[in-house]
Amino acid sequence: MAINTKQWMSGLLVLLTSISQSYAGISLDRTRLIITGEDNSASANLTNTSSSVPFLAQTWVEDVDGKKITSPLVVLPPLQRINGGQKGVARVSKTAEIDKLPQDRESLFYLNVREVPPKPDKPNTLQLAMQSRIKLFYRPTAVIPKSKSEVWQDQITFTKQGNTWRADNPTPYYVTIISLNDKLIDEGGKKLTSFPGVMIAPKSSLDIEVKGAADKFTMMYVNDYGGHPELKYSCSGNTCKALPIEQQPR
Structure with missing residues (x-):
């Protein structure tokens, strides 16, 4: 099938524009998050790197097998709007089930943040929504290091x-x-x-x-x-x- 050069270039331009725009969105301020037995919660900061376009930030916690969970750790709010150039917070809190985790070692979870871009105002526009996934550790009170500079x-x-x-x-x-x-x-x-x-x-x-x-x-x-x-x-x-x-x- 013959490809119309003009249509091909137009489609490529739309794709490149969309990819360029996808770099502007929700970013996390860290690569890992630790919540200890002494903490009520732990937070990660979210930033909308676009100067003017609002994004929704969808957040959730997964267990070590990649299954979405709401216990023994839950992140709130599960969905929030962050305007252009503004910041938000994803707060991970413990639930009553936290005591069922091993208390002599860390447990591993994952914090996920997915950006939801606004509906495009142009037809036939390809949107790419980015998702971040960072390690989330629960560190029981019994194994909290005595010093923040401790090297184990x-x-x-x-x-x-x-x-x-x-x-x-x-x-x-x-x-x-x-x-x-x-x-x-x-x-x-x-x-x-x-x-x-x-x-x-x-x-x-x-x-x-x-x-x-x-x-x-x-x-x-x-x-x-x-x-x-x-x-x-x-x-x-x-x-x-x-x-x-x-x-x-x-």
């Missing part, structure tokens, strides 16, 4: 098994590893792993593929604030542990 990720150990290394997480926290590198990124470190990031559940292990051999390396992880610090590791035989705190980058 250095308790992760690795056991070499050829090109497969077993990462052991003895902590009560979820630990997200961005990469293993042959040295610090600021020193020109190169990746020993190919994954974009892996998350190890509390008190569990995970096998990861590693390229090449290394007796010294660094682990880049995600902290509570979404930052990507690094830890130095050294190996004795097939067992690799983090160096003492005084030998870690500051």
